[in-house]
Amino acid sequence: MRVWVALAVLGFALAAGVGARLWFARPAPVPGPEVVRLEPMTFRHRLDGDWRRDGRPVDPPRAELRIPAPVWIMVRPVSVADYMACVDEGACGMPSGPRGADLPVTGVNWLDANAYATWLSRRTGQPWRLPTDVEWAQGAGDLFRDDALGIADDPANPAVRWIAEYEAEAARSRTRDRDIRPAGTLNRSGTGMRDIGGAVWEWTSTCLRQVDVDAQGRVLRERPNCGIYIAEGLHRAALTVFVRDPKSGGCSVGTPPDNLGFRLVREGV
Amino acid sequence: MTFTPMTRRTVLAGAAIAGALSQVHAVVAETKEVLTPVAASAEGLPRVKVTLVDPPFVHAHEQVATSGPKIVEFEMTIHEKKIVLDDDGTETFAFAFNGTVPGPLMVVHEGDYVELTLINPETNDLMHNIDFHASTGALGGGGLTQVNPGEKCVLRFKATKAGVFVYHCAPPGMVAWHVVSGMNGAIMVLPRDGLKDGKGNPLHYDRVYYVGEQDFYVPRDETGAFRKYDSPADAYDDTLKVMRTLTPTHIVFNGRVGALTGDSAMTAKVGETVLIVHSQANRDTRPHLIGGHGNFVWATGKFHNAPDTDQETWFIPGGTAGAALYTFEQPGIYAYVNHNLIEAFELGAAAHFKVEGDWNNDLMTQVLAPTAV
Numbered sequence A: 001m002r003v004w005v006a007l008a009v010l011g012f013a014l015a016a017g018v019g020a021r022l023w024f025a026r027p028a029p030v031p032g033p034e035v036v037r038l039e040p041m042t043f044r045h046r047l048d049g050d051w052r053r054d055g056r057p058v059d060p061p062r063a064e065l066r067i068p069a070p071v072w073i074m075v076r077p078v079s080v081a082d083y084m085a086c087v088d089e090g091a092c093g094m095p096s097g098p099r100g101a102d103l104p105v106t107g108v109n110w111l112d113a114n115a116y117a118t119w120l121s122r123r124t125g126q127p128w129r130l131p132t133d134v135e136w137a138q139g140a141g142d143l144f145r146d147d148a149l150g151i152a153d154d155p156a157n158p159a160v161r162w163i164a165e166y167e168a169e170a171a172r173s174r175t176r177d178r179d180i181r182p183a184g185t186l187n188r189s190g191t192g193m194r195d196i197g198g199a200v201w202e203w204t205s206t207c208l209r210q211v212d213v214d215a216q217g218r219v220l221r222e223r224p225n226c227g228i229y230i231a232e233g234l235h236r237a238a239l240t241v242f243v244r245d246p247k248s249g250g251c252s253v254g255t256p257p258d259n260l261g262f263r264l265v266r267e268g269v
Numbered sequence B: 001m002t003f004t005p006m007t008r009r010t011v012l013a014g015a016a017i018a019g020a021l022s023q024v025h026a027v028v029a030e031t032k033e034v035l036t037p038v039a040a041s042a043e044g045l046p047r048v049k050v051t052l053v054d055p056p057f058v059h060a061h062e063q064v065a066t067s068g069p070k071i072v073e074f075e076m077t078i079h080e081k082k083i084v085l086d087d088d089g090t091e092t093f094a095f096a097f098n099g100t101v102p103g104p105l106m107v108v109h110e111g112d113y114v115e116l117t118l119i120n121p122e123t124n125d126l127m128h129n130i131d132f133h134a135s136t137g138a139l140g141g142g143g144l145t146q147v148n149p150g151e152k153c154v155l156r157f158k159a160t161k162a163g164v165f166v167y168h169c170a171p172p173g174m175v176a177w178h179v180v181s182g183m184n185g186a187i188m189v190l191p192r193d194g195l196k197d198g199k200g201n202p203l204h205y206d207r208v209y210y211v212g213e214q215d216f217y218v219p220r221d222e223t224g225a226f227r228k229y230d231s232p233a234d235a236y237d238d239t240l241k242v243m244r245t246l247t248p249t250h251i252v253f254n255g256r257v258g259a260l261t262g263d264s265a266m267t268a269k270v271g272e273t274v275l276i277v278h279s280q281a282n283r284d285t286r287p288h289l290i291g292g293h294g295n296f297v298w299a300t301g302k303f304h305n306a307p308d309t310d311q312e313t314w315f316i317p318g319g320t321a322g323a324a325l326y327t328f329e330q331p332g333i334y335a336y337v338n339h340n341l342i343e344a345f346e347l348g349a350a351a352h353f354k355v356e357g358d359w360n361n362d363l364m365t366q367v368l369a370p371t372a373v
């Protein structure tokens, strides 16, 4: 577990400075993917990031949040067939996951996902991008998993939290479904968004942040790490931008995700 | 402490031949040391039957023998079966002593007779045998134990060397393939008076774990995905090609990536002493306990040599079992790895210890938690 952290820190060092910028062009529009609309509404959400109190890791707080503007989020993750169209046009890198056309595309890194968003934006004439952590969570709705450990830290014995984290990870992997299901077939949240929390984790546009709080929970310092992004799934993972196969190298918290894919959002009407 | 073990054994062997058969508890007056008694033959010795348990656990045994030499009976059935190596579902065919990769750790004392019944069920396809590195003669017993499907045999050998030793299948012409199909394990031959620190002081363990490290060579298809086969025979040609690259696709502890992690992590408590027996029947390895040490280490596993002390990493040559004794001093999650970290974290050679107890601030303390510079 500690080693995952070390790997991620190393990965961040390598990736620091890598920034991807969305680019929107205006070619002839083509029909876009099926989407559902997420309206701004207040909901309670376990915040993302690595939070520390007195230098020791703690669960992030839950907070009342709302997305700033309505967005349209893809009902299904981007499929292999969807993604390969971009590869065929030379605009996206080759994915390393299984190639069944109806499967969600996997084995894509954060840069691949952004390249696809750029390509899709050009092809549809609409501004597509990765969702934020909060947008994804609102779409996942009742199927979003609160990944807090709920462990009281023992200041005299740091191993208490290490062992609790370890046992929580072991419990998670006990019931884990490792098969990638065809896009759209796994489950459906109250908002209409499908395929939440299976064998595929999904990239977001949210950087991993480190937040230091005081005993009252007041934020003392917040620092984003924009070489590492949050991926959503059974639990939140934080991965460096260039990781396609998370099993070998690149997860900072929790058990490494099984597979990496993504879905996109677009803003506006 | 002027007697070497060899001298003691030689002297007593003479005594035994002269008729003082077995049950010999000789004591050197000055040192009060229990000598290793030796029987001239297995005839008439008491028999005990051991039920083997699956690794990483080890069957109940005495650390210091409380009686003279015995015939210790073991039985192992050979399984040919498909196993899954990782969470991706990568499959390979394993040949498994007693059904596990590695085979179970057998424990006897120096001077005991090991009597193994080896069963190759009718349902298997291949001939197998067993070569005990702890034994003497007949290719380690391999020449006397070739059993075809539907056959069994019984081998008895005298455990004359103290230490942890590899055993493995060694069918003529196919030794490497059987060994890298998981067909190996280890036996621990304890000195009758238990483990010593090299200065004559006894060493004791509260728990013992057996870690069997195994390199696998799984062929890939044109797309780079691991191939699946219908039978070991179908897999043979392709597997041999991968073996000849000397580049394993998996290096794992106890048959599977992550087999000794999570719910199956090894456990201990602060203050407990753990003996870790580690075998690698084919390839070199270099165990390391992240955050701990090897307090007493027999890297090549032979107990009549003084153990190395306070080791960080120890080297076990391929075809050898080693043993390391450590007393945990801090709680937490420890990774026990092959410290070629590519082999540990990319190919699978990593296990965990979950250790509960009180934190010792004197040994380590976080003087300043991570904070802004």
Ligand SMILES: [Cu+2]
Pocket (backbone or CB within 6 Å): B095, B127, B128, B129, B169, B170, B171, B178, B183
């Ligand atoms: Cu064999």
